[in-house]
Amino acid sequence: MEALQDIDVSRHLETLYEVYDEIENAYNEAARFYDFSCQGCEENCCTTVFYHHTLIEYFAVIDGFDSLPDELKEEALRRAKDYVKELNKFRGKEPLLKRFCPLNFDGLCKIYRHRPLICRIHGLPGFFKHPTKGIQQFGGCNRFERLKNSSREKLIDRTKFYTKIATLESQLRRDMNYVIRFQKTIAEMINDRILL
Numbered sequence: 001m002e003a004l005q006d007i008d009v010s011r012h013l014e015t016l017y018e019v020y021d022e023i024e025n026a027y028n029e030a031a032r033f034y035d036f037s038c039q040g041c042e043e044n045c046c047t048t049v050f051y052h053h054t055l056i057e058y059f060a061v062i063d064g065f066d067s068l069p070d071e072l073k074e075e076a077l078r079r080a081k082d083y084v085k086e087l088n089k090f091r092g093k094e095p096l097l098k099r100f101c102p103l104n105f106d107g108l109c110k111i112y113r114h115r116p117l118i119c120r121i122h123g124l125p126g127f128f129k130h131p132t133k134g135i136q137q138f139g140g141c142n143r144f145e146r147l148k149n150s151s152r153e154k155l156i157d158r159t160k161f162y163t164k165i166a167t168l169e170s171q172l173r174r175d176m177n178y179v180i181r182f183q184k185t186i187a188e189m190i191n192d193r194i195l196l
Contacts, residue, residue, distance in 0.1 A: 009059045012172045016056055017113075019164045023120045026156050030124045033154045034144070038123065041143045046104040049087065049094035050118050051183045054169045057116040058182065061189050064114025065103070072110060076102045076190060083187035102187050116186070117165060126156035 031037065038045075052058070065073065079102030090097040103110045109119070123141040130136055137155070139145060173179065184192070 007176060009056070009172060012056055012168055012175075013059060013063060015168055016060055016165065019161060019168070020060075020113075020117075020120065022164075023117065023161050026161075027121060027124060030154050030156050034124070034148055036124065036140075036144060036148065038143070043142055044100070044104075044107070045119070045122050045141060046101045046109065047098045048122075049090075049097055049185060050116070050122075051185060052116045052118065052189070053183055054116075054165060055176075055178060055182050056165065056169050056172050058184065058189050058192075059172075060114045061111060061116065061186055062193050064111025065190055065193060067114075068110060072105070075105075076110070080187040080190040083185070084191055087185065087187065101185075102190060117161065121156065121158060121161070124156055125152055125154075126158045128158045128162060 052061075065076065068076065079100075083099055083102050086099055087094070087097060101109070109115055123144055125140045125144070126138045128136045128138070138158070140148065
């Protein structure tokens with residue numbers, strides 16, 4: 001089987017980045033509605049352990065990582081290795097681990113354009129129409145809930161974004177004949193990139 005980095009996924013990534021732009025627009029519209037900003041937040045969602053479940057988003061993270069200058073890549077890799085070592089001590093109790101994503105430098109994401117869906121949509125309330133479980137609602141982050149008192153006048157409908165990414169994921173997996181379950185943090189993705 002070809003190594004993952006040798007597979008041309010550019011067509012799939014172009015479509016993913018279009019979906020990311022749609023997510024960005026929906027998020028910004030809701031943020032304006034609530035007059036909400038992450039600026040001045042005493043917490044940072046980049047210290048939350050997020051598992052990402054799509055291969056297509058792995059390729060987006062790697063696309064961003066590969067575009068970094070070598071010295072940043074080396075530092076991010078060092079941080080990723082340390083992160084994974086620490087994460088392994090907290091498996092099953094991930095909320096207790098408060099460690100910055102290895103791609104966060106001085107409070108800023110170095111692959112911002114390539115960051116996964118959850119990094120884009122986290123923070124504001126929304127919902128998802130699940131095909132079998134019905135409507136699932138999501139609250140805002142702690143800062144949002146504290147400042148906006150659980151306001152729910154405008155919910156981001158995540159359904160179309162999840163559906164588009166799931167469709168894209170299915171196409172990519174079919175093209176690659178890839179059936180393995182995917183669940184990784186960004187740190188684990190970076191480590192995988194180096195190991196491939």
